[in-house]
Amino acid sequence: MKRDGNTAHLLRLGAGRVSAGARAQTRYGRGPDRPLGSWVAGAGAEARMADNVSIARRLYDGWNERAFDEIVQYAADDAELTIVGTGDVFRGKDGVRKYNENWATGFPDGRVAVDRVHGDGDTVVVEFTGQGTHTGTLATSMGDIPATGRSMTLKLCDVIEFRDGLIARQRSYFDTGSMMAQLGLLPEKLTTSQKK
Numbered sequence: 001m002k003r004d005g006n007t008a009h010l011l012r013l014g015a016g017r018v019s020a021g022a023r024a025q026t027r028y029g030r031g032p033d034r035p036l037g038s039w040v041a042g043a044g045a046e047a048r049m050a051d052n053v054s055i056a057r058r059l060y061d062g063w064n065e066r067a068f069d070e071i072v073q074y075a076a077d078d079a080e081l082t083i084v085g086t087g088d089v090f091r092g093k094d095g096v097r098k099y100n101e102n103w104a105t106g107f108p109d110g111r112v113a114v115d116r117v118h119g120d121g122d123t124v125v126v127e128f129t130g131q132g133t134h135t136g137t138l139a140t141s142m143g144d145i146p147a148t149g150r151s152m153t154l155k156l157c158d159v160i161e162f163r164d165g166l167i168a169r170q171r172s173y174f175d176t177g178s179m180m181a182q183l184g185l186l187p188e189k190l191t192t193s194q195k196k
Contacts (some may be wrong), residue, residue, distance in 0.1 A: 010167070014144075016157060024141070025027075027049050030164075034099070035150055038149065043136070049068070050119070051165065052119055052122060052124050052160075052162045053117055053119040055074050055162070055165070055167075056119075056124040056126050056158075056160055057114060057126075058070075058074070059071055059074060059126075059160075060112050060113075060114050060128060063100055063103075063104070063112055064111055064112060066098050066104055068100055068101060068104075069127075071092045071096065071100055072096055072097050074166060074167055075093050075096040075166060075167045076163060076164075076166040076167060076168050077090075077092060077093065078091070078092065078168070079091070079095070079096055079167050079168060079169070079170070080099075080168075080169050080170070081095060081096055081099050081168075081169075081170040081172065082094075082170070082171050082172065083172050083174075084171050084172065084173050085173070085174065086140075086142075086176065088141045097194075102138065102139045103130075103137070105136045105137060105139070106134055106136050106137060106139070106147075107130075107132030107134055107136065107138075107139030107152070108132075108133075108135055108136050109133050109135070110131065110133075110180060110191045111131055112130045112131075112156075113129050113131075114126060114127075114128045115127045115128055115129055120160045122163065123159065123161050123162070124159075124160045124162070125157065125159050125160075126156070126157070126158045126160065127156070127157050128155075128156055128157075128158070129153065129155055130152075130153070130154045130156055131149065131151070131153045131154075132151070132153065133149065133150070133151045133152075133154060134147055134148045134150050134151075134152060134158030135149060136150065139168060143177070145183070145185065148183045148184055148185070150182060151174065151182075151184050152179060152182040152183060153182070154174055154175070154179055155172045155175070155179060156172060156173065156174040157172075158170055158171065158172050159173075
């Protein structure tokens with residue numbers, strides 16, 4: 001068996017016989033010190049993933065600062081942002097701006113807090129909590145929702161796909177039923193039965 005430098009290193013560590021899989025894992029960037037799902041090749045891919053995670057975190061800080069010009073800079077020209085529950089799609093940089101501004105207009109005091117971030121290659125998953133008071137008009141594909149004056153706390157999850165360091169696709173998941181109930185927009189009978 002031919003031994004390369006990585007295989008010899010494993011043998012020195014007492015690994016005994018080294019399988020072809022172990023040699024490939026070490027050679028291509030996944031060794032015993034890396035988690036099982038970490039198949040990305042080498043330091044360049046890891047650095048890119050770290051950059052994607054940093055950009056994703058910055059999106060939410062930028063929203064809190066209402067830095068919409070900065071948020072749009074992270075989107076590819078052909079970016080697509082989809083609200084999964086409704087199927088609404090916002091396209092391009094203008095669409096990304098519109099989506100973010102809609103929420104800020106509906107909830108002028110709104111804030112988001114990132115709860116967890118998971119990165120794997122060019123995909124980043126962000127779990128976050130949004131809170132605010134509905135004192136502005138919230139534009140939706142089903143029509144504008146006038147201010148209710150009610151406070152809302154909503155759990156959300158975004159799946160963001162990057163291409164060449166820019167956001168290519170984003171899918172946003174949240175419970176529209178919970179949102180409507182908190183805003184007092186569901187029939188009383190339905191909201192009462194949900195509390196039982």
